[in-house]
Amino acid sequence: MDRPPRLLVVSDFTADNLAAALRGRSPAWTVTTAPFGQTHQTLLDFSAPVWAGAPEYLVLWTRPEAAFPSFRGVTGGRTPPRPALEAEVDEFLAAVARAAERVRAVFVPLWVSTGATRGWGPIDAFHDHGVSATLDFLNDALRRLARRTKNIFPLDAERWLRAAGGDRAYSPRGWYLGKIPFVPDVFKRAADDVAEAVRTLEVGPRKWLIVDLDDTLWGGALGEVGRDKILLGGHDPAGEAFADVQRELAALKARGVLLAIASKNDEAVVRDAFDRHPDMVLRWTDFAAARINWDDKAKNIADLAAELRLGLNAAVFIDDHPAERDRVRNALPEVLVPDWPADPALAPQALRTLAAFDAVAVSEEDRRRTALYAEEKARAAAAPGGSRDAWLKSLGATVWVNRLNDADLTRAAQLLNKTNQMNLATRRLTEGELRAWAAPAHRRFFTFRVADKFGDAGLVGLGSVEVEHGKARVTDFVLSCRVLGRGVERTVLSVLAAEAKALGAATVTATLVPTERNRPCAEFWERESGFEKSPDGAYVLDLARAYPAPDHLTVARASA
Amino acid sequence: MTDRPAPAPSPADVLRLVEECVAALNELLPAAERLAFSPTAPLYDGSGAMDSLSLVNFIVIAEGKIKERFGVDAVLYREHTLENPAHPFRNVQAFAEHVRGAVAAAAPPA
Numbered sequence: 001m002d003r004p005p006r007l008l009v010v011s012d013f014t015a016d017n018l019a020a021a022l023r024g025r026s027p028a029w030t031v032t033t034a035p036f037g038q039t040h041q042t043l044l045d046f047s048a049p050v051w052a053g054a055p056e057y058l059v060l061w062t063r064p065e066a067a068f069p070s071f072r073g074v075t076g077g078r079t080p081p082r083p084a085l086e087a088e089v090d091e092f093l094a095a096v097a098r099a100a101e102r103v104r105a106v107f108v109p110l111w112v113s114t115g116a117t118r119g120w121g122p123i124d125a126f127h128d129h130g131v132s133a134t135l136d137f138l139n140d141a142l143r144r145l146a147r148r149t150k151n152i153f154p155l156d157a158e159r160w161l162r163a164a165g166g167d168r169a170y171s172p173r174g175w176y177l178g179k180i181p182f183v184p185d186v187f188k189r190a191a192d193d194v195a196e197a198v199r200t201l202e203v204g205p206r207k208w209l210i211v212d213l214d215d216t217l218w219g220g221a222l223g224e225v226g227r228d229k230i231l232l233g234g235h236d237p238a239g240e241a242f243a244d245v246q247r248e249l250a251a252l253k254a255r256g257v258l259l260a261i262a263s264k265n266d267e268a269v270v271r272d273a274f275d276r277h278p279d280m281v282l283r284w285t286d287f288a289a290a291r292i293n294w295d296d297k298a299k300n301i302a303d304l305a306a307e308l309r310l311g312l313n314a315a316v317f318i319d320d321h322p323a324e325r326d327r328v329r330n331a332l333p334e335v336l337v338p339d340w341p342a343d344p345a346l347a348p349q350a351l352r353t354l355a356a357f358d359a360v361a362v363s364e365e366d367r368r369r370t371a372l373y374a375e376e377k378a379r380a381a382a383a384p385g386g387s388r389d390a391w392l393k394s395l396g397a398t399v400w401v402n403r404l405n406d407a408d409l410t411r412a413a414q415l416l417n418k419t420n421q422m423n424l425a426t427r428r429l430t431e432g433e434l435r436a437w438a439a440p441a442h443r444r445f446f447t448f449r450v451a452d453k454f455g456d457a458g459l460v461g462l463g464s465v466e467v468e469h470g471k472a473r474v475t476d477f478v479l480s481c482r483v484l485g486r487g488v489e490r491t492v493l494s495v496l497a498a499e500a501k502a503l504g505a506a507t508v509t510a511t512l513v514p515t516e517r518n519r520p521c522a523e524f525w526e527r528e529s530g531f532e533k534s535p536d537g538a539y540v541l542d543l544a545r546a547y548p549a550p551d552h553l554t555v556a557r558a559s560a
Numbered sequence: 561m562t563d564r565p566a567p568a569p570s571p572a573d574v575l576r577l578v579e580e581c582v583a584a585l586n587e588l589l590p591a592a593e594r595l596a597f598s599p600t601a602p603l604y605d606g607s608g609a610m611d612s613l614s615l616v617n618f619i620v621i622a623e624g625k626i627k628e629r630f631g632v633d634a635v636l637y638r639e640h641t642l643e644n645p646a647h648p649f650r651n652v653q654a655f656a657e658h659v660r661g662a663v664a665a666a667a668p669p670a
Contacts (some may be wrong), residue, residue, distance in 0.1 A: 178616035
């Protein structure tokens with residue numbers, strides 16, 4: 001986060017506790033609260049003083065009875081006409097959607113009853129006059145809006161209430177004394193979720209998880225007790241819990257989190273256990289990389305990061321042993337090392353509630369991430385001893401070039417926001433902002449997919465160019481580290497150069513915005529781009545010169 | 561389970577509870593506004609130690625902890641509680657005495 005985020009909290013109750021908890025968690029953030037009870041006015045009047053600070057994130061937390069007058073009919077024991085409620089929902093959500101156009105993201109806690117209630121009892125969940133049925137109706141409408149807009153995120157307020165004690169999470173005394181409907185713990189949990197969501201939007205989620213093995217994935221020391229005596233599955237309570245830990249890890253892998261191993265063990269023994277233990281849920285091939293030896297774990301984790309070309313600040317390390325956790329925390333402070341329960345029964349839940357892998361979108365590349373790394377390993381292993389050119393040619397790679405479209409928008413925004421090393425400008429945009437930026441006729445935003453004989457790497461590159469007054473400027477040049485060094489870099493530039501020329505430009509320039517992490521990008525532009533460096537530091541290409549893509553690649557362009 | 565009421569909390573029990581309440585409130589406050597804890601430490605006394613929002617939070621926290629610890633629904637604030645300058649929220653010691661009284665009043669008859 002280059003600049004601390006600015007948040008605006010809008011609520012129809014006293015939400016100062018939420019603002020305070022957010023400030024407490026992230027003191028550098030600017031958190032403003034709209035005046036009490038001014039929800040509709042704030043959403044409808046963007047000239048109101050609270051908008052003057054140009055907030056980037058809006059937290060909109062309302063009570064159903066305040067947001068929708070007809071809801072009071074439900075709690076008042078009457079059945080409101082559904083069309084009236086629908087009209088109120090449409091109107092309110094239209095205002096939310098308009099607000100969403102002004103900020104990077106809107107967080108809307110799902111509507112919950114703001115006091116303990118049984119509603120109508122057994123029929124409450126399905127009758128139109130039921131409190132819970134009506135809440136479902138409201139929340140479904142919000143979820144539909146969220147699916148359409150991409151930057152509205154409904155948050156699970158019910159979970160905050162459950163965690164804060166169920167009915168004890170409501171505070172009738174707080175309500176009547178100060179219009180605070182919940183106990184302070186609810187606001188702390190809400191702040192945790194909002195803060196994690198902002199962090200995910202700002203810097204992206206953690207991408208990979210390194211696990212210890214003994215007493216983390218199974219019970220007992222494998223090297224001591226042997227494959228058949230470790231605690232895993234079966235009818236043993238701890239064994240069942242360890243199997244569930246593995247199931248949770250498999251679920252994270254399916255969501256796109258890369259798994260790796262750092263364990264003090266014998267690799268052959270470990271591989272045998274993964275291959276032959278009957279209750280093993282994970283297999284050896286589920287792990288993108290492993291360091292199984294008696295070396296320092298911090299060193300092993302640093303090695304794994306280098307092998308996988310992933311940042312340490314994208315890593316999470318799980319180990320049952322407090323001393324190992326402490327060592328990694330101290331040696332590699334960027335790695336997130338959560339406390340880990342000594343009781344295996346608590347471990348599956350610890351994984352399920354870990355906020356580090358929160359996602360703001362899911363793409364096909366996320367789901368295939370481990371397979372992509374396996375393909376990369378095969379590619380590297382197949383590198384011939386001869387020339388690099390011969391090897392590149394042997395890959396038979398094709399680069400597909402597309403103008404940005406809605407189908408690729410989620411992945412393109414992810415790539416733009418998560419890529420650090422090969423990123424010219426390190427711009428961070430939401431899907432909506434990206435779509436809007438790319439729309440004008442003088443701009444072109446392309447996505448690049450790469451496949452070769454080992455597999456499809458997916459959407460791995462972005463390039464954009466804008467032309468004004470006959471001058472073209474490369475705005476974005478972004479490549480996943482998965483395809484670096486294979487000529488895709490110059491392919492992207494060749495496409496941008498051709499486009500700039502077609503739009504009437506005589507030259508195209510690119511200005512690197514240096515960051516702590518885009519040194520590889522700087523080196524590419526300096527040494528390999530073929531652009532001339534001008535005195536002001538910009539890289540310039542005279543478009544009278546030919547700038548072809550490398551001939552070992554096939555470039556395929558979709559029709560516009 | 562029996563219907564016998566729990567014994568009245570000792571002054572030390574109550575003081576410990578008040579300390580926990582102050583700590584819980586402090587979690588909601590920026591570092592510069594956190595309250596000190598000692599028998600004479602001010603709470604809501606007009607000196608600015610605690611504002612009205614913090615007072616509401618403090619009452620909610622304390623009533624919740626009393627319910628949790630002593631099993632009674634104590635009411636710590638009523639309409640005229642703050643009208644007397646020697647009101648029970650002025651400092652830690654006064655508040656602790658107020659808590660003991662409120663717990664005793666809320667306890668079912670023996």
